Amino acid sequence: MVRFRAKLLDVAGIIHLSRVVATLSKVAKTCVLRLTPDKVFFVLSDRTAQATGMRIWCNLEQGNFFDDYRIEGRDETNQILLELVTEQLSRALKTALTAASVKIKLTNKHTPCLTLEINTQASATRTRSVTHDIPATLVPAKLWSDFEEPPMPRYQVSICLPALKTLRHAVDRLKNLSNYLILSANNVGNFSLEVETDDVSVRTQFKDLDNPVVENCPVSEQTGDPEHMVSARVDIRKFGQFLQAQQINPTRIVCNILENRAVHCFVLHDDMHLQYFLPVVVR
Template sequence: MKFRAKINDVGCLNHFTRVVNTITKLTKACVLRLTVNNVYFVLSGKVANGGVSMWCELLQVNFFDEYQLEGVSADSNEICLEVAPENLSRALKTAQNAKFVKIKLTKKHCPCLTLAAELPSLSSVSRVVTHDIPVDVIPRRLWHDFKEPSMPDFDVSIYLPPLKTMKSVVDRMKNLSNYLVVEANLSGEMNLKIETDLVSVTTHFKNLGNPPWADDASQGGGQSRPVEAMAHARVDIRKLQQFLNGQQVNPSKAMCNIVDQRIVHLILLQEDVSLQYFIPAVA
């Protein structure tokens, strides 16, 4: 089992760092799944038990100049590692102006992702900063927990308003309640609502538009609904705030699928990164 990769381009390094920083805001621990063509950050929370789930997918060729992988076996050419993204983020922070960064799976006192960055130097002698990031190798029998989640059979799919605007609204609402109702319909309308014994506050968004797959009969629920009918889910406001606070990906598209009274499924798409985040509804 071997893995090594190298980033030479500063733009690619900064982009990768932003993705890792986003993951760091969302979870303290996740699975780093390495395959021949893709790098994934996976959080497999049990939605049925109230846990959030995350799936972040990167096309490795758009980030790494060199990328070599030998998985656990010829028929399973991938590696799954449990890692604390904050440790990876800290290591990348020291490498921001590096000439190159090498990442390698090593065996020290325990399995590690070793990150070596060659930094600019005033002398002819190069400075290499090395970080050993402890990881746990996940055995193959557990890999089924870290496969791509299927698209939920949603009732409504809608484009999100500007994330900064949404973040500002949610930050203010957090002072009023621990829970927030997210509701939307197939007419491009979305509401964020707080309802307590003392106060009721609603922020309305209109003309957001609905993704084309909202009209796809194969997706089930959305097709048979009246376009004005709202699908809603009541969620833990801290989990939504955590998602909005962490964003450094600058997506070209941001969408929300709602399974009525069950799940809010948030999707951020960029040219070479996609991030899915599942927040379960609470009673």
Template sequence: IVTIAKLTKVCVLRVCQDKLCFGPTGPRATREARLWCEVSRGAFYQFNMEGVSEELNEIYLELTSEHLPRAVRNAGNAASLKLQLTNKRRPCLTVVVELASRTGHTHVMVHDLPVRVLPRTWWKEYPEPNVQVSDVSVYLPGLRILKSIVERMANMGENVLVEANLNGKMNLSVETDVVSIKSYFKNLGNPPKSALSVTQDRDPETMVQVWVENRKLLQFFEGQQINPTMTLCNILSNTLLHLVLVHEDVSLQYFIPAL
């Protein structure tokens, strides 16, 4: 929730039978970075939802992202946390946090977050992201190290060049009229499927690159608090930087368009 709030101001929460999806609020300019996050029902002790019919068994809500972290701020040591769609003069996402005290008593905090229920005729405007086949895919190095490097580069220039190849190498670089900085990473590894769509005559050492805004890349590293078990960097040459974080029942994708 904290990560989502740092990456987008307003999002659409799509409640499905088997997961929750947090996505963008609709068609945007192609130059804008976009978020897609999924939380499977396995992350919850209890998960109940019912749509309007078996064919339309989903619920779409538009909400202000920053309201969520405030509601769950004290939930770290909570006995339970409940999310409910309620109607309190207007539709709300109600967050119920049950806190246990040292004396054995419980203290319940209730937050009613206003939401906008999106009509079914609008659902097609909020599809799941269409992930294009990337030219190269590589596992990311430590995110703290990357964040530190990107922070320093952000002080040097507005844009950063991200490049990688099929031999597990990745470089980050920034250039201005007065300075040029480049960081090299090797032996990162490539996902097994990354080489399937590559032509036989392609040299694994060939670097695939994309220029992106340093501000958007830094926003991603500053916002993430998922502590992922797997991190991926997918590059569509000179078109898109696609970052993926996975941790148990949570997956987060961030799409940064090329300059």
């Protein structure tokens, strides 16, 4: 028997959680919600990852969102993994943006559900309650290893990206020219977006960006000129989906590139950490 119950009373926390889930819903039709005593994880479900090639890992410190949080898992790890439709959770949270409180609990209504009880102040003396039952599938323990944090690639360049709004504007112009986008960066703060076709080559360049040291990210041994541009080719639509993360007002966005092999993006916020692994398209 597993049990989960949580409560949000802070409007800012409700809005922020809603924005996080809305961002994920634009990329993943389904996700696995991994609940632990200290953190809440959203992981792109394995089936979706196989179909799109994109992997997503998002973790939230539960203490920064929930005013009450109780969990009873099946074993000593005290965790629960649920697979659910991301858009359904997003729609439910959007109805809570002006709520006085939101209660979230695991229920069994012919099938396991993540139930949201949303209470709003209808008047000075009257409250209104709305309940959303989101069907969920309990992930068996034998599959939990599929939803551990993915290993970090050994990258050659790590660079802080420009504002997502600026990148979206550039990508929106380039996507009319090609289905693929070449991301390039070096270790002296240069970054570029480029499309190449038989008829045209267009590049947008950014300079004087930071090359950060990201905790827990292994750096490959640097060889050659630090001004050498390390590049990887990705699906321009998938990169555009990543840019939807502007909804959560990140404090920093970091892109790691391994030449023609891996693109790994971090979206960093004070109380959350979102990772995207974009599939590289070989010419």
